[in-house]
Amino acid sequence: MKPIQIIQKVSKRYSLLQYKVFIIATISSMSLVAQDLTLDSCISLAEKNYPLIKKYDLVKQSTEFTVDNVGKGKLPRFNVVGQATYQSEVTSLPGGAGPVISKDQYKLYGEIIQPLTDLATVEKQKQLAENKGELEQQGLEVDLYSIKERVSDIYLAILLLQSQQKVLILTKESLTSGLMTLEAGVKFGSVLGSQASLLKAELLSLDQKVIELQSARSGYIQMLQRFIGQEIEPDAKFIEPEINHSGRQINRPELALFTTQTQSFQLQQELINVGNLPKFSLFLQSGVGRPALNFLSNDLEFYYIGGLRLHWNVAGFYTSKKEKENLVLRQDIVAAQRETFLFNTNLQLDNWEVHIQKSEQLIEKDTEIIDLRAQVRKTAQEQLEHGVITATEFKDAVINEDKARQNLAIHQIELLQVKQRFNLSTGNF
Template sequence: MRSKALWIGLILIVFSPELYGQLSLTLDDCQNQAQVNYPLIKKRDLVERSKAYAIEKAAKGYLPQFIINAQATYQSAVTEIPIQMQGIEIPQLTKDQYKFYGELNQTIYDGGNIKQKIELHRSTSAIEEQSLSVALYQLKDRINQLFFSILMIEEQLNQNQLLMKDIQLGLDKVEAAVTNGTALEADLNVLKAELLKAAQHAVDLKANRTAYLEVLGLFLNKTLDASTKLIKPELPILPKTIQRPELALYDDQLTNIAVQEELINVRNRPRLDFFFQGGYGRPALNILKPRFDAYYIGGLRLSWNLGGLYTQKKEKAILEINRLAIGVEKETFLFNTHSQAKRESVTIRRYQDLLQSDNEIIALREKVKKTAVTQLEHGVITTNDYLREVNAEDQARLNKIIHEIQLLASQYDYLYITGDTY
């Protein structure tokens, strides 16, 4: 009866019901909540707002532009009319002149310059947003590692409980034999010590599980404790193509270079503006009236800055170098990613092969253990012999558990490497 009490006490301490509480989390839950709560996600709104402000600012180039100027000058000479006519006073300009005016300019044609600047802002923001997606995608790998580490510990805890049941079974047999005088007290103590050793291992596993849950809880912004239960995911269907967010980032960078090239082209085109200028000054438009007067002037203005034509070729050459560099980076990334996916495929096949033999090994070890139980009951083998067979079966089951979790983890690592969403 004492051994029964020992077993029940260990079960209550080590495998308390809090391990199987109400809170359950899937891998998808963890991934989604981690993405939402990760501090870097706040940058997405900042990028979007910055893009909106930049585009709004560039689009104002389509609106009429109004400037106000004022100037006062004194010049050493003025225009004079070298004619003198009797009875007629010819006005003379003063050397101090004043002008205050406002000018309105409305773009009619700018060669697409404003439109291309807006596209450049959109393209640059797309790169920033995709860079953020790449950074957030890397969070998936960290969540995977935590999630499957916890699953591994949970499976080991379950197997440890089965081991303790097998030891308790032997303990009951030996206890009955001791009572009948056919076994020694030392044999009973060996089994009790082994049971306590298994209980200690369970305590270590439980502590490790709690530590991993606390770290996972930081990513999810949740309090996860021993009552949290993680749901083992199903075996996924493995993709055959690479769909990583880095590829979209390379495409966005190439698009940005194309936009910059077009901006160079439109920047060197002529532009046509409508302008209207109205002001007050001395002299006004009529220099023969050297007094303060109001005036206005309006019309069309054609301008063409040819200075950019000197540097256009070099600027495009630099962009072409950048385009080739991005192509090399993309090619290198695909090479490394395919290489990682290939290695992970080999690992997946290895675990699949190991699992096929695990079941056979467990079946054989289970038969040997059952025989050992009968032999122990009849005193044919010692407690050490019995424990050896129990531990052998326990190790076989542990190997299968480890291989199952490792297979799952490897398959989800493969999904992460190839960029498949899950």
């Protein structure tokens, strides 16, 4: 749901004629979280409880295994080779001199190879494996970041419902006071019973609104329980957070992801360059063969051979240029994505700043309106006691004050929500 939609949705339902909300659940004989809840603690619990968090350790372990395996490329390699062949022709000396060499030949040997120049390749492969692990971790960070926004919306919606319920309690107290005055008048015959019935009906209407508020609060609490993985007492107290308006410096996890993606392409380019270089290695080969190293011997003999080996796959030069150009293009794509992300984020920040200013101005006016409406209601109370006004006029004065207080509650929570959205947009949460 978009930024202020939850608050707007609730505020529309809580007009003078209707206050819509979800229910307080009755939760008993279960493990319950502490009575006092804070926004920070709920976000922290939600992040720990979210199923995606389990991937963190799995990705970390997978990366460690991969890096460890790549690092073994520095170790000597040992091969065992066996061969049995039948040849159409064998080595012979002119004139038929020398031994007769069998056309069926056999060889079995072991070979130890110690790479010399593969060390650079192995290091680049390790860096690339670590980079891949970072990419997966940062992708998880980006996915988890939305949890903060969703939990914040639910938490602040609960705060709004609490505030509106408190306002209704004050309104009921004012109407009850007026009803007591009218009932006294009815008792002595100075006031019609219908006047008292009017306020009784209004009080019953307020009771309905309280039930709706409690119902709405219960619905949001059930959603919050699902996120944090713990159950919440029906009478739990939700502490109003102090949310400060942070600076515009953007520290979102998406930026770290873009940086790591760029580093990945750079490492791949370096790996291509290293892979095209000649490769040298030391080797030692030892075994038995018929013939062995002496091709004029027809006996099964032991032999060994060692030395320096060169291997150069020049076919890599055919494709390396295009491969590196493709990696540069992919870096440009990531750079464009980063620029677009920053552009859109700054647009959001501009919008949040306008809403913050608007909410602050509305709250200032709400306070003034409440003072005036309270004065009118007090005067109406006195006039009702002296029989100067009717129950309808008194009820209107009380409801107008209630409406002003409800508007203040909405605007105060809306201000908290917009500030929270601003901080979440910058990543300075």
